[in-house]
Amino acid sequence: MQYFLIFLAFLCGAVFPTQAALNTQMTKNVGHPVLAAFLSFFTGLIALFLYILIARIPLQSLSSARNVPWYVWFAGLLGAFYISTVIVLIPRLGFALTFGLIVAGQMAISLLFDHYGILHTPIREISIGRIIGALFLVAGVILIRKF
Known part of the structure; x- marks a missing residue:
């Protein structure tokens, strides 16, 4: 499942x-x-x-x-x-940059929703691994924009 x-x-x-x-x-x-x-x-x-x-x-x-x-x-x-x-x-902006930025925005707000249980969602605390993963997404968006 x-x-x-x-x-x-x-x-x-x-x-x-x-x-x-x-x-x-x-x-x-x-x-x-x-x-x-x-x-x-x-x-x-x-x-x-x-x-x-x-x-x-x-x-x-x-x-x-x-x-x-x-x-x-x-x-x-x-x-x-x-x-x-x-x-x-x-x-x-093109597909790759548009959706790269959308995914980065989704990840940033998702980490906050998880950490604080915003709108009555289950709490999943932010960890260093999750932060590094989000930073890799941002780095990917920068690379997409640059190249």
């Missing part, structure tokens, strides 16, 4: 650049990155709705959403920010 989860995480990482490439192509066709992001989310909404229907997920669970803390709703805004920003960055 652990290997499947590792593969799934790797696959998720591989999907981001593919999604960015497709969204970049959509931007070229519709003329604006925010329109491309909107269409991306719209397509995703349809796909999720079809999955809900096929998997017979009970819709009455949606009523519980009104009880979540207000800040939880920012997840959708963060997704929109991410997609729109990537669409703008890819043509200007």
Whole structure:
């Protein structure tokens, strides 16, 4: 099971650049990155709705959403920010630098989330090995930028 989860995480990482490439192509066709992001989310909404229907997920669970803390709703805004920003960055920075910087940012905030248990996540303290790993990611981004 652990290997499947590792593969799934790797696959998720591989999907981001593919999604960015497709969204970049959509931007070229519709003329604006925010329109491309909107269409991306719209397509995703349809796909999720079809999955809900096929998997017979009970819709009455949606009523519980009104009880979540207000800040939880920012997840959708963060997704929109991410997609729109990537669409703008890819043509200007290229794939490798854009995603190198994204991974470095993900690692930095992930270390903080782990260490402090931000948003009720399990605590996994920062270690010297984790810091060195993050620094290697930053060094990789610098090398990608330089060459």
